[in-house]
Amino acid sequence: MTDTSRRPGPRIVEVALAAGVSKSTVSRVLNGGEQVSDRTRQAVHLAIERLGYSPNHAARTLAGSKANAIALVVSEQGSRVLADPFFAGVLRGVHTELTGRRIQLLVMMSQPDDNHDMVAYLSGGHVDGALVLSLHGGDPLPQILSARGLPVVVGGRPLLVGNVPFVDADNFTGALQATRHLVSLGRKRIATIAGPQDMTVGIDRLSGWRRGVGEAQRPADLVVHSDFTPDSGASAMEELLSRAPDLDAVFVAADIMALGALRVLRAGGRKVPEDVAVVGFDDSVLASTAVPPLTTVRQEVEALGRTMTWRLLAELAGEEGLPPSVLLPTAMVFRDSA
Amino acid sequence: MTDTSRRPGPRIVEVALAAGVSKSTVSRVLNGGEQVSDRTRQAVHLAIERLGYSPNHAARTLAGSKANAIALVVSEQGSRVLADPFFAGVLRGVHTELTGRRIQLLVMMSQPDDNHDMVAYLSGGHVDGALVLSLHGGDPLPQILSARGLPVVVGGRPLLVGNVPFVDADNFTGALQATRHLVSLGRKRIATIAGPQDMTVGIDRLSGWRRGVGEAQRPADLVVHSDFTPDSGASAMEELLSRAPDLDAVFVAADIMALGALRVLRAGGRKVPEDVAVVGFDDSVLASTAVPPLTTVRQEVEALGRTMTWRLLAELAGEEGLPPSVLLPTAMVFRDSA
DNA sequence: GCGGATTCTGGGAGCGCTCCCAGACGGGCA
DNA sequence: TGCCCGTCTGGGAGCGCTCCCAGAATCCGC
Numbered sequence: 236m237t238d239t240s241r242r243p244g245p246r247i248v249e250v251a252l253a254a255g256v257s258k259s260t261v262s263r264v265l266n267g268g269e270q271v272s273d274r275t276r277q278a279v280h281l282a283i284e285r286l287g288y289s290p291n292h293a294a295r296t297l298a299g300s301k302a303n304a305i306a307l308v309v310s311e312q313g314s315r316v317l318a319d320p321f322f323a324g325v326l327r328g329v330h331t332e333l334t335g336r337r338i339q340l341l342v343m344m345s346q347p348d349d350n351h352d353m354v355a356y357l358s359g360g361h362v363d364g365a366l367v368l369s370l371h372g373g374d375p376l377p378q379i380l381s382a383r384g385l386p387v388v389v390g391g392r393p394l395l396v397g398n399v400p401f402v403d404a405d406n407f408t409g410a411l412q413a414t415r416h417l418v419s420l421g422r423k424r425i426a427t428i429a430g431p432q433d434m435t436v437g438i439d440r441l442s443g444w445r446r447g448v449g450e451a452q453r454p455a456d457l458v459v460h461s462d463f464t465p466d467s468g469a470s471a472m473e474e475l476l477s478r479a480p481d482l483d484a485v486f487v488a489a490d491i492m493a494l495g496a497l498r499v500l501r502a503g504g505r506k507v508p509e510d511v512a513v514v515g516f517d518d519s520v521l522a523s524t525a526v527p528p529l530t531t532v533r534q535e536v537e538a539l540g541r542t543m544t545w546r547l548l549a550e551l552a553g554e555e556g557l558p559p560s561v562l563l564p565t566a567m568v569f570r571d572s573a
Numbered sequence: 574m575t576d577t578s579r580r581p582g583p584r585i586v587e588v589a590l591a592a593g594v595s596k597s598t599v600s601r602v603l604n605g606g607e608q609v610s611d612r613t614r615q616a617v618h619l620a621i622e623r624l625g626y627s628p629n630h631a632a633r634t635l636a637g638s639k640a641n642a643i644a645l646v647v648s649e650q651g652s653r654v655l656a657d658p659f660f661a662g663v664l665r666g667v668h669t670e671l672t673g674r675r676i677q678l679l680v681m682m683s684q685p686d687d688n689h690d691m692v693a694y695l696s697g698g699h700v701d702g703a704l705v706l707s708l709h710g711g712d713p714l715p716q717i718l719s720a721r722g723l724p725v726v727v728g729g730r731p732l733l734v735g736n737v738p739f740v741d742a743d744n745f746t747g748a749l750q751a752t753r754h755l756v757s758l759g760r761k762r763i764a765t766i767a768g769p770q771d772m773t774v775g776i777d778r779l780s781g782w783r784r785g786v787g788e789a790q791r792p793a794d795l796v797v798h799s800d801f802t803p804d805s806g807a808s809a810m811e812e813l814l815s816r817a818p819d820l821d822a823v824f825v826a827a828d829i830m831a832l833g834a835l836r837v838l839r840a841g842g843r844k845v846p847e848d849v850a851v852v853g854f855d856d857s858v859l860a861s862t863a864v865p866p867l868t869t870v871r872q873e874v875e876a877l878g879r880t881m882t883w884r885l886l887a888e889l890a891g892e893e894g895l896p897p898s899v900l901l902p903t904a905m906v907f908r909d910s911a
Numbered sequence: 912g913c914g915g916a917t918t919c920t921g922g923g924a925g926c927g928c929t930c931c932c933a934g935a936c937g938g939g940c941a
Numbered sequence: 942t943g944c945c946c947g948t949c950t951g952g953g954a955g956c957g958c959t960c961c962c963a964g965a966a967t968c969c970g971c
Contacts, residue, residue, distance in 0.1 A: 257951045289697045294927035296631035359627045494862040524832040595921045632957035
């Protein structure tokens with residue numbers, strides 16, 4: 236339909252002509268830009284500006300040895316509940332880190348079952364690297380891609396460690412901080428509603444709590460596992476209450492579960508924080524609107540995206556001495572619930 | 574660093590050789606696939622399968638007349654609060670609609686101020702079309718792109734109508750339904766906390782409420798404008814309460830504002846829904862976890878993404894008689910607050 | 912049985928770039 | 942002055958596809 240007789244915009248030769256140089260030189264300026272005299276470089280830049288030239292991505296990719304694109308892979312299933320605000324934040328971070336560079340961001344969603352096509356695509360040279368948001372840590376995708384020679388950075392500590400670099404919030408320390416806070420409040424019976432133990436985010440936050448109660452000589456028996464939904468948080472709270480009616484604090488491994496827990500506490504006539512102090516995790520939008528507003532542990536989702544991207548690009552650039560993995564600091568946010 | 578001496582995987586000629594045909598024929602099968610005998614087609618498909626061939630995107634784009642890619646443009650600013658879950662849902666819908674087709678999805682974020690580069694990029698033939706998520710309806714970006722010949726579909730009704738097709742939830746009807754529900758409950762003094770009036774989502778939801786109170790012969794004076802944050806919802810509720818202490822119902826134009834309103838009502842000793850019935854909008858995750866759980870209007874965010882994509886692809890395919898724009902139905906979700 | 916229409920196939924010229932190679936130019940040193 | 946070497950530049954061969962054109966194969970009716 237739209238037969239604009241070939242794509243619009245000037246070609247590299249037009250720029251070369253305008254600048255009075257060859258297209259090789261323009262190309263040189265566009266890329267590394269070494270071995271070009273300042274006068275020439277400026278002339279080229281001027282011509283580019285004047286003509287509004289924007290290099291053809293497909294041609295660069297075809298001719299060059301890199302794809303000038305990276306992929307952000309999100310798992311379809313994981314993206315249901317937890318991932319929503321999480322994902323948007325990560326994406327923003329990724330994008331921030333990418334601006335200025337001429338690198339395309341491809342977003343893909345991995346099906347739980349059949350990733351055959353995606354693996355073929357990604358390892359087929361269409362992208363230079365991949366960012367994998369691995370919410371359910373057991374996903375073999377990062378390993379597969381990495382084994383095929385594609386640079387990969389995982390967001391969230393993977394369950395199978397392997398040698399794929401990852402970036403994650405420091406869930407362990409965050410949970411530890413939260414528990415220490417409860418201890419410092421003088422709480423004696425500190426429970427936890429833990430996340431699923433097949434996800435490192437669940438595992439690490441539980442470990443942090445264990446360490447926290449351990450170092451304060453408190454019993455570490457009040458653990459109920461749950462699955463990152465408000466309802467499961469509610470039933471976990473019920474179970475805790477029936478097991479230990481004397482509990483006076485709960486560390487809940489995710490704000491969204493904390494909402495369910497708060498509901499049960501309220502229904503049971505326990506005052507928060509007077510009778511039971513509650514600390515959540517994530518500092519999602521839910522936390523500030525909860526009743527009462529939730530004291531929680533903040534993780535910088537956007538920084539996660541930025542750091543993942545930085546790590547990947549650094550690797551692509553061939554930088555040496557990169558950290559295999561990065562843990563991002565977390566910080567307590569004090570509100571009313573503890 | 575990773576000098577894999579050219580990209581891995583077979584080329585189209587390998588496939589042609591394996592199938593005993595020419596590369597032209599393989600190309601034909603890959604694309605439209607008309608004018609190819611069934612026997613040949615099957616042989617080619619077999620060869621593709623056997624070799625695990627995946628066509629080189631850059632080469633197709635360079636040689637062909639289309640880019641085989643579409644862009645999803647999100648505004649950086651809008652993506653802060655409102656957009657988070659919204660965006661993930663839309664993206665999922667877009668992706669769903671794209672699977673199977675060999676079309677890349679590029680995600681870009683538009684800076685509020687400088688979109689110069691992005692416009693150049695998008696209208697430079699790098700993508701075949703664009704999906705623009707326009708949360709702040711006044712954005713001229715869709716018009717600009719469209720004027721430059723790029724097919725565009727906007728998500729959310731734009732403020733400047735123009736001739737750019739859009740897909741939106743039927744905010745008007747949704748608000749009308751909500752208001753009618755409050756009327757049917759026998760409420761007499763029905764207020765609204767409206768959204769910003771520089772966004773059509775705010776305008777349309779207010780219109781729906783006006784229509785609803787109007788057709789029930791109720792006064793339409795209890796309007797307070799707010800800005801889609803819990804705190805602004807709270808202060809709006811305070812204002813309403815002081816202006817009309819006898820109000821017995823509120824339609825809040827977004828769940829996130831309703832949370833603030835609920836807080837104020839609770840603090841003021843009003844029982845929800847007994848004293849004041851509250852209906853929200855969006856059916857976000859916030860609604861079900863609110864206290865009390867919020868009756869609200871559900872908009873199908875994923876369907877929005879799917880529909881936008883369908884509309885764009887249909888246009889790219891040159892289909893005739895496409896609807897200029899589409900309004901997606903909304904549905905009431907009844908919980909405890911009204 | 913033959914001409915022409917119809918269906919199918921192959922050849923090859925680009926698409927717009929990068930990157931290798933060779934050549935032009937100039938400056939320092941013996 | 943002559944030679945070498947380093948800096949800068951231009952030419953041109955691809956990258957892997959699509960798409961146009963021409964030619965081969967098949968079919969049909971008279």
